Amino acid sequence: MAEPTNANVSEEFQNDPRVPDELRNNVFITSLDKLYNWGRKRSMWPMLFGLACCAIEMIATAASRHDLARFGWELMRASPRQADLMIVSGTVTKKMIPQIVRLYNQMPEPRYVIAMGACATAGGPFKEGYNVVSGVDKFIPVDVYITGCPPRPEALLHSFIKLQEKIEKQSLRNVPWYRQGEEDVVPVPALGPDLVDMRRAQEIKEKAAQAAPALEQPTA
Amino acid sequence: MAEETTNPTPAEPATAAKAAPAAKPTSPAAAKPAAAKPAGHAAPKGPPLATLTPELAQLQQHFGESIITPAPYVGVLVNDLSKLRDVMTYVRDQLGFDMLANVTAVDYIKEGYLQVVYHPQRSKGGQPITIKVRVPRGSDPVAPTEVAVPSLTPIYAGAEFQEREIYDMYGVRFEGHPDLRRILTWEGFYGWPLRKDWHEPYYEGDTKPFDSRWPGGHHELAEERVPWGDNVNYPPGFDPLNFNSDPDAGLYDSMLSGVPNAPIGPNGHAQQAPQPQGVGAAVSVYDRNYNTLADEEELQTDQIIVNMGPQHPSTHGVLRMVVKLDGETVTDLKLALGYLHRNHEKIGERNTWLHNIPYTDRLDYICGLANELGYVITVEKMMGIKPTERAEYLRVIMAELTRIESHFWAIGFLLNDLGAFYTPALYFITERDLILDLFESVTGSRLMCNYMRFGGVSRDFTEDQLAHARELAFDRIPRKIDELEQLLTENEIIKARTIGVGYLPAERSINYSLTGPCLRAAGVPYDIRRADPYSIYDRFDFEIPVFYGADVYDRYRVRVAEMRQSLRIVQQALNQIDQTKPGDIQAGKKAYNHRVPAGEAYGRVETPKGELGFYLVSDGGQNPYRYHVRSSSFINLNALKEMTVGHKVADAVVILGSLDIVLGEVDR
Numbered sequence: 032m033a034e035p036t037n038a039n040v041s042e043e044f045q046n047d048p049r050v051p052d053e054l055r056n057n058v059f060i061t062s063l064d065k066l067y068n069w070g071r072k073r074s075m076w077p078m079l080f081g082l083a084c085c086a087i088e089m090i091a092t093a094a095s096r097h098d099l100a101r102f103g104w105e106l107m108r109a110s111p112r113q114a115d116l117m118i119v120s121g122t123v124t125k126k127m128i129p130q131i132v133r134l135y136n137q138m139p140e141p142r143y144v145i146a147m148g149a150c151a152t153a154g155g156p157f158k159e160g161y162n163v164v165s166g167v168d169k170f171i172p173v174d175v176y177i178t179g180c181p182p183r184p185e186a187l188l189h190s191f192i193k194l195q196e197k198i199e200k201q202s203l204r205n206v207p208w209y210r211q212g213e214e215d216v217v218p219v220p221a222l223g224p225d226l227v228d229m230r231r232a233q234e235i236k237e238k239a240a241q242a243a244p245a246l247e248q249p250t251a
Numbered sequence: 252m253a254e255e256t257t258n259p260t261p262a263e264p265a266t267a268a269k270a271a272p273a274a275k276p277t278s279p280a281a282a283k284p285a286a287a288k289p290a291g292h293a294a295p296k297g298p299p300l301a302t303l304t305p306e307l308a309q310l311q312q313h314f315g316e317s318i319i320t321p322a323p324y325v326g327v328l329v330n331d332l333s334k335l336r337d338v339m340t341y342v343r344d345q346l347g348f349d350m351l352a353n354v355t356a357v358d359y360i361k362e363g364y365l366q367v368v369y370h371p372q373r374s375k376g377g378q379p380i381t382i383k384v385r386v387p388r389g390s391d392p393v394a395p396t397e398v399a400v401p402s403l404t405p406i407y408a409g410a411e412f413q414e415r416e417i418y419d420m421y422g423v424r425f426e427g428h429p430d431l432r433r434i435l436t437w438e439g440f441y442g443w444p445l446r447k448d449w450h451e452p453y454y455e456g457d458t459k460p461f462d463s464r465w466p467g468g469h470h471e472l473a474e475e476r477v478p479w480g481d482n483v484n485y486p487p488g489f490d491p492l493n494f495n496s497d498p499d500a501g502l503y504d505s506m507l508s509g510v511p512n513a514p515i516g517p518n519g520h521a522q523q524a525p526q527p528q529g530v531g532a533a534v535s536v537y538d539r540n541y542n543t544l545a546d547e548e549e550l551q552t553d554q555i556i557v558n559m560g561p562q563h564p565s566t567h568g569v570l571r572m573v574v575k576l577d578g579e580t581v582t583d584l585k586l587a588l589g590y591l592h593r594n595h596e597k598i599g600e601r602n603t604w605l606h607n608i609p610y611t612d613r614l615d616y617i618c619g620l621a622n623e624l625g626y627v628i629t630v631e632k633m634m635g636i637k638p639t640e641r642a643e644y645l646r647v648i649m650a651e652l653t654r655i656e657s658h659f660w661a662i663g664f665l666l667n668d669l670g671a672f673y674t675p676a677l678y679f680i681t682e683r684d685l686i687l688d689l690f691e692s693v694t695g696s697r698l699m700c701n702y703m704r705f706g707g708v709s710r711d712f713t714e715d716q717l718a719h720a721r722e723l724a725f726d727r728i729p730r731k732i733d734e735l736e737q738l739l740t741e742n743e744i745i746k747a748r749t750i751g752v753g754y755l756p757a758e759r760s761i762n763y764s765l766t767g768p769c770l771r772a773a774g775v776p777y778d779i780r781r782a783d784p785y786s787i788y789d790r791f792d793f794e795i796p797v798f799y800g801a802d803v804y805d806r807y808r809v810r811v812a813e814m815r816q817s818l819r820i821v822q823q824a825l826n827q828i829d830q831t832k833p834g835d836i837q838a839g840k841k842a843y844n845h846r847v848p849a850g851e852a853y854g855r856v857e858t859p860k861g862e863l864g865f866y867l868v869s870d871g872g873q874n875p876y877r878y879h880v881r882s883s884s885f886i887n888l889n890a891l892k893e894m895t896v897g898h899k900v901a902d903a904v905v906i907l908g909s910l911d912i913v914l915g916e917v918d919r
Binding site: 080081082083084087088090091094095096109121122124126127130134150154156157158159160163164169180181183222223225226227228229231233235236238239 | 435436437439440441444451452453455473474478479481482483484485486487488489490491492494496498561562563564568569589590591592593594595597598601609610613616617676677680681684697698699914915
């Protein structure tokens with residue numbers, strides 16, 4: 032039988048007389064981290080969740096030409112409970128951010144976020160709009176940012192590769208989701224006279240007590 | 252220009268006692284000559300009055316010259332708000348303007364009034380007329396106007412969402428509106444965002460380019476300039492630890508009352524059915540034939556309210572449908588919009604005229620090029636320029652290819668909604684990608700092409716690109732449309748799921764201002780390319796496909812037939828373009844900053860979704876004074892409730908899919 036050489040199989044194991052012949056070349060020795068991450072990075076289930084224009088390119092990425100299935104990522108789940116990855120594909124508005132945060136909180140760990148395009152990254156061309164959040168990372172942590180308005184499908188694929196690289200580097204020993212302690216839940220922002228980030232409530236209260244009138248009179 | 256000597260001032264408040272305080276300030280202004288127009292952000296002063304069209308003259312004759320006066324630039328002014336409904340009923344029934352294409356408002360802050368502008372049109376074709384009313388802005392900047400405009404919803408059902416939008420953006424109160432709540436923002440939002448004195452948190456100035464953009468070549472973050480460190484602003488004394496947040500206030504109210512069956516609690520769960528009416532009433536209402544049940548009277552049924560969206564796989568984005576269900580049957584439906592409201596119009600009023608072209612791409616992001624065409628045509632109408640011949644052909648080729656790719660997309664996702672998950676869509680996305688390849692090679696971008704310019708287009712087709720377009724138009728796409736029809740049109744499951752579903756007859760469709768394939772599927776041959784031709788569509792030989800079923804199936808068939816007609820147009824254009832001069836794509840000089848003469852215009856084009864209109868007001872400055880987008884997706888949604896009630900919830904998804912909405916255009 033020809034000798035398939037495999038770097039993962041240790042020399043020691045190959046030459047150990049106690050190992051039966053049929054097991055040689057069939058056993059891989061690796062670390063648990065590597066095995067675990069190898070499985071995870073090739074079976075990401077993104078959430079079926081589109082916000083705006085970028086969602087169209089996200090759908091195009093999943094379609095036949097760009098073929099997301101090559102990465103093992105094609106199984107889009109509409110329920111956040113079954114999803115590993117949130118692709119924030121489009122403009123995040125103040126009216127939508129409570130739902131986005133809630134969806135993020137409902138996703139089980141380990142969970143990842145890709146901010147797709149200029150709007151999700153920083154507000155994009157609509158940043159100055161009164162109903163636009165200046166980037167989804169004001170509320171939820173983002174793993175990979177992609178530029179573009181909208182990013183091409185290739186750019187989205189690139190972000191997947193980048194995220195795979197990030198997953199490869201994670202170790203079971205120090206990932207947050209196996210630690211003891213409280214779950215990392217982002218407080219859902221509220222819609223009052225404007226969007227209220229509950230984490231900053233005290234600060235907002237203090238500033239509002241001394242703020243200038245929000246509606247300026249027109250200067251004639 | 253009008254020679255109206257009897258009414259020298261447009262806002263003479265002869266009979267409108269209520270409107271008098273608002274209109275007064277205009278009188279001295281209007282006396283000034285029109286030429287003395289300051290640049291910058293002043294509202295038009297002393298503008299020329301409109302010449303009355305025969306219809307408007309007839310209107311004036313009928314109601315008298317004190318009530319109907321010529322308005323500045325375009326249209327007439329109705330001076331007595333209490334007569335507005337009479338006027339509009341007359342316009343609809345006697346003059347035949349049976350469709351309210353567009354309603355919007357403009358804030359004339361210097362003059363102290365808000366002007367509501369109506370554009371009724373005839374479903375038989377022709378240009379719309381313009382009717383305006385004025386209301387004083389009111390003393391309190393965060394309260395709705397004291398003076399209310401009578402709602403036109405009893406006359407034109409299509410006014411419902413548009414009036415809500417005006418209320419939301421300008422605080423104009425509409426009397427008699429069935430559900431006057433905020434629509435794009437949320438209940439509790441502070442102020443009226445499109446008023447000229449309302450400033451967004453990142454406000455820097457009224458016009459771009461802002462000073463902060465390139466001082467010495469460095470930039471600063473907008474967050475660093477504002478006290479809150481973020482894109483927010485709160486009224487003085489706001490306490491975030493103790494406030495009542497109810498963005499959906501009033502959403503469920505009418506669904507809870509006015510129904511045959513049980514009241515539903517605030518959480519959407521049905522409460523105990525009330526004893527007096529009993530449950531038998533509900534059973535008989537829905538005719539469920541539970542006759543074999545001996546104890547029918549004791550059968551407890553509940554209705555529940557289900558929220559679909561904003562995150563839902565079948566709502567085509569971030570639409571939220573609130574449906575009330577009796578079993579699986581939809582008994583009531585309401586829409587909650589605004590989850591993608593990205594302030595297109597406010598930003599558009601800060602932008603220069605040229606800046607807005609790439610923004611229009613992002614309205615209906617499936618068919619950006621068609622949106623651009625609508626915008627540049629409207630601005631060209633105001634500037635009085637014409638694009639070159641070659642540019643006209645390039646525009647038509649691009650717009651019609653956009654229609655094809657948009658319909659491919661729409662049909663693919665209609666099939667998605669029907670349960671054929673993603674497989675048909677995959678076929679059509681493949682074809683769409685081929686068209687996008689052409690867009691990309693010509694313009695540099697797949698979706699956001701930023702291709703049209705005032706007076707032309709930005710790039711010419713090379714010979715290779717023309718060959719690519721010919722290959723698509725003469726060979727590939729016709730074959731693929733045949734294949735599509737072969738697979739779908741006679742498919743039994745599709746027919747069973749779609750025929751008779753979502754029926755809305757022609758008269759109702761017109762009354763709801765429905766446009767696009769949905770209207771043509773109801774037997775109304777209304778297509779702006781024929782009804783009010785623009786660009787060079789009058790040169791081409793094509794038909795307007797019409798079907799009469801007014802259901803989901805015929806909306807699908809109209810789209811397929813339209814793709815074939817669009818191909819015919821593209822083929823003719825590709826044959827004729829050889830007679831034009833290559834490279835001659837821009838009339839006049841390329842300009843960075845366009846001056847548009849003071850005035851106003853309503854321009855529209857037939858996009859794949861329906862009528863896309865732009866209502867623009869210029870004060871002669873370098874940016875629009877008012878920039879309003881009349882989007883067909885938004886207005887078509889008015890009719891969704893009537894189409895859906897009585898169907899199963901699974902059909903509600905299909906009916907929504909047949910409307911083919913795009914949220915970028917719905918929420919803007």
